Amino acid sequence: MTQKILLTGGAGYIGAHTFVALHEAGYYPVILDNFANADQDTPARLAQLTGRKVDCHDCDLMDKAALDAVFEEHDFEAVIHFAALKAVGESVAKPQMYFDNNTGGLINLMGAMEKHDVKRIVFSSSATVYGDAEQQPIPETAPLGATNPYGLTKLMGEMMLNQMQVAHPDWTIGILRYFNPAGVHTSGLLYQSPKSGNNPPENLMPRLLEVAVGTRPHLMVFGSDYDTPDGTGVRDYIHISDLCRGHVLSLDALIRTNESHTVNLGTGTGYSVLDMIREFAKACGREVPFEMADRRPGDVGTCYADVTLAREVLGFEAELGLAEMCIDSWRESGQADPTT
Numbered sequence: 001m002t003q004k005i006l007l008t009g010g011a012g013y014i015g016a017h018t019f020v021a022l023h024e025a026g027y028y029p030v031i032l033d034n035f036a037n038a039d040q041d042t043p044a045r046l047a048q049l050t051g052r053k054v055d056c057h058d059c060d061l062m063d064k065a066a067l068d069a070v071f072e073e074h075d076f077e078a079v080i081h082f083a084a085l086k087a088v089g090e091s092v093a094k095p096q097m098y099f100d101n102n103t104g105g106l107i108n109l110m111g112a113m114e115k116h117d118v119k120r121i122v123f124s125s126s127a128t129v130y131g132d133a134e135q136q137p138i139p140e141t142a143p144l145g146a147t148n149p150y151g152l153t154k155l156m157g158e159m160m161l162n163q164m165q166v167a168h169p170d171w172t173i174g175i176l177r178y179f180n181p182a183g184v185h186t187s188g189l190l191y192q193s194p195k196s197g198n199n200p201p202e203n204l205m206p207r208l209l210e211v212a213v214g215t216r217p218h219l220m221v222f223g224s225d226y227d228t229p230d231g232t233g234v235r236d237y238i239h240i241s242d243l244c245r246g247h248v249l250s251l252d253a254l255i256r257t258n259e260s261h262t263v264n265l266g267t268g269t270g271y272s273v274l275d276m277i278r279e280f281a282k283a284c285g286r287e288v289p290f291e292m293a294d295r296r297p298g299d300v301g302t303c304y305a306d307v308t309l310a311r312e313v314l315g316f317e318a319e320l321g322l323a324e325m326c327i328d329s330w331r332e333s334g335q336a337d338p339t340t
């Protein structure tokens with residue numbers, strides 16, 4: 001029988017892309033999202049892409065009764081928990097909102113799983129749990145910490161799930177620490193940032209796109225005095241298709257082995273913001289103006305993954321590079337030459 005997988009935050013950037021990857025892998029993903037940071041027509045676009053009906057519940061994780069009703073309606077094999085607020089700067093300004101939504105949302109979700117006897121969960125964690133790591137590339141055994149409230153919600157999420165597993169040894173948990181997801185599905189039907197809504201994108205790629213199409217005059221590069229080769233922040237950008245494949249492999253591994261894992265999902269290579277600007281300019285064939293600005297609170301200088309464990313535990317290896325991420329993102333603008 002096809003296994004039903006609940007995707008909280010499934011209408012968002014990574015959730016929607018993972019929906020497609022799970023569908024292609026033979027799972028039956030079901031979306032739960034409150035559309036706080038997603039377009040309402042995402043389920044329709046997913047239906048167009050996959051050629052199947054899309055079960056989507058417009059539901060807030062903070063609404064326990066509505067959450068319970070979703071679990072009543074379906075027999076889930078596992079949950080992939082994407083739903084969260086994710087803007088670091090906003091979290092510094094509004095920590096309470098992040099604690100409520102991200103930590104409170106996970107608490108409610110774990111309660112629903114416990115009540116309905118769902119024992120597997122994949123959790124969207126982040127390299128931010130390494131804080132300002134000294135060791136590069138960063139192995140999963142590096143000391144953990146948080147430099148901002150958003151990061152703290154990820155760290156708390158991991159710790160709460162690990163404690164649930166102590167209490168319920170038959171739970172299996174996949175904690176995936178993403179580095180920097182970038183790029184979009186080659187169809188151009190899925191976006192990195194919602195087309196509607198009030199939240200300006202904080203991630204580098206959507207901002208590059210805005211500058212390239214002229215809706216933003218220039219890119220602000222936050223921090224030019226980091227201890228990196230060109231002074232700008234160095235990150236491990238991972239193509240969304242690789243990242244989503246990592247989720248399918250994580251889920252497969254939980255089901256196959258009944259063992260939990262905590263792994264980095266990255267490429268193992270770091271690129272600076274200026275490297276990214278150059279690559280994006282090449283992809284879109286136009287200049288990308290930028291200005292240097294002060295560091296943002298909560299940001300770190302360098303962060304890239306040790307990918308050994310992901311290879312050993314999941315058989316995961318990133319296949320796509322910076323060029324593909326930039327070309328696919330540029331296609332999202334609708335201005336790319338369709339022959340390229």
Ligand SMILES: NC(=O)c1ccc[n+]([C@@H]2O[C@H](COP(=O)([O-])OP(=O)(O)OC[C@H]3O[C@@H](n4cnc5c(N)ncnc54)[C@H](O)[C@@H]3O)[C@@H](O)[C@H]2O)c1
Pocket residue numbers: 008009010011012013014015032033034035036037038059060061062081082083084085086101105124125126127178179180181192203
């Ligand atoms: N994109 C990144 O760079 C990145 C990096 C590391 C980790 N992550 C984590 O990955 C996950 C997915 O990120 P994304 O980039 O797809 O973000 P996103 O904002 O595109 O998707 C998150 C989705 O969760 C939904 N949501 C938020 N709060 C909710 C609630 N209370 N109830 C129901 N739905 C809710 C939003 O509407 C949105 O559709 C998040 O947990 C994020 O913290 C993202």
